[in-house]
Amino acid sequence: MKDIFTDFYNTILGFFRQTEKKEENAKDVACNRLRVVLMQDRTNLTPELLQRMRQELIDLLSKYVEMDKDALELNFDQEGGQMALMLSIPVLRAKDEAEIEAEEEAQADEEEAAEDNESESDIPEDEDTEEDFENDTDEQEDESLEPSDADKTEQTKEIEK
Amino acid sequence: MQLCVEPNQSQAKKIKGETMSGRVIVITSGKGGVGKTTTNANIGTALARAGKKVVMIDTDLGLRNLDLLLGLENRIVYTIVDVVEGRCKLKQALVKDKKNPNLCLLAAAQTRDKSAVTEEQLKDICEELKKDFDFILVDCPAGIEQGFQNAVAGASEAIVVTTPEMSAVRDADRIIGLLEAKEEIKSYKLLINRVRPNLIKSNDMMSVEDVVEILSADLIGIIPEDTGIITSTNKGEPIVNDEKSLAGQAYKNVARRIIGEDVPFLNLEEDTSVLAKVKKFFSGLMGKEK
Known part of the structure; x- marks a missing residue:
């Protein structure tokens, strides 16, 4: 008897949670993914050039900070209506x-x-x-x-x- | 009403013996299966119904289908390759539509590949056809290789067909990039095919606005998904000939926009579910129209 009540309680709670959370819908996911992929398509930076830019950035920045070079991330991303170059550098020491x-x-x-x-x-x-x-x-x-x-x-x- | 005036105008032109200067429009998409050929057949038929002289060129050598959609597959004697290789005159290769004498097809060869016709040759064919037709619609093969280059060669306008799906939009973006790099292409417009209002409403599909914003291109048509397309293809009868079809109406509107009329886009958002119909029925009874 108790189990039935807890089940019932959980399903009702689950229903409200679902509506509360409202996961990002398929349409928004598609739009965001498309924007990013199109930006990559539209930029003519080849992987080699991207690699070169990455290396040069490391050279430049390592003058000022010691960083985890392998964990450095360099990505194109959407920032409002503009394309942004996102650079994430794990700094070990300045x-x-x-x-x-x-x-x-x-x-x-x-x-x-x-x-x-x-x-x-x-x-x-x-x-x-x-x-x-x-x-x-x-x-x-x-x-x-x-x-x-x-x-x-x-x-x-x-x-x- | 305006449509009735159009045929007389083109006839008048013919009587005077003036040479026309047709518009060459390439219909392209990048991705296959988004409805290029269907779009071509329907816009062509709609333009012809509006009294324009229209010729469609199928440049999909080796994979021709436009003849099937128009129901002309049994009438083809000569193809574009025969014209290029001098086995017949251009006019001999034009297949007249069964119903509409304003509509012609220059079919692709089924047994040859894309290299059988060059960009220059297609350009020459388009120039030649411009003299006798109001519109030359070029059906472009999928892809961005030589077939695409050939199809675009003679055109000065383009219609980019896409659907509200990621892969189709991405390929359309690529095509737009290529079209922008072509000097001969003076303008390009976007046609969004297979729009499913119900899926858009439930946020499961990108909306027309999303696609337009992402591609930042001018819109020339929104075509709803319509099962009638399948039956019309099977019958070899373009859907614009079906007066009841919503997709047919949408294609007719595209044709009118091409001619230069200002036609509002169809409202596809209208709720067609049973519940909505019941509501509408009752609100009608109550005398308060929504």
């Missing part, structure tokens, strides 16, 4: 200023060496412009990253105190 400066110096040395090599050999103009472009994006990324990085170093300093 580097301090001294480390960053040291790396910058090392990089500058490398670049100088590279430039020396370039001036020695004849290089088509295309590559020059490409390099300029890369430098530009580097600068932009630097700017956007600096504040947060400064915060972090400040925090570490405070802890030290």
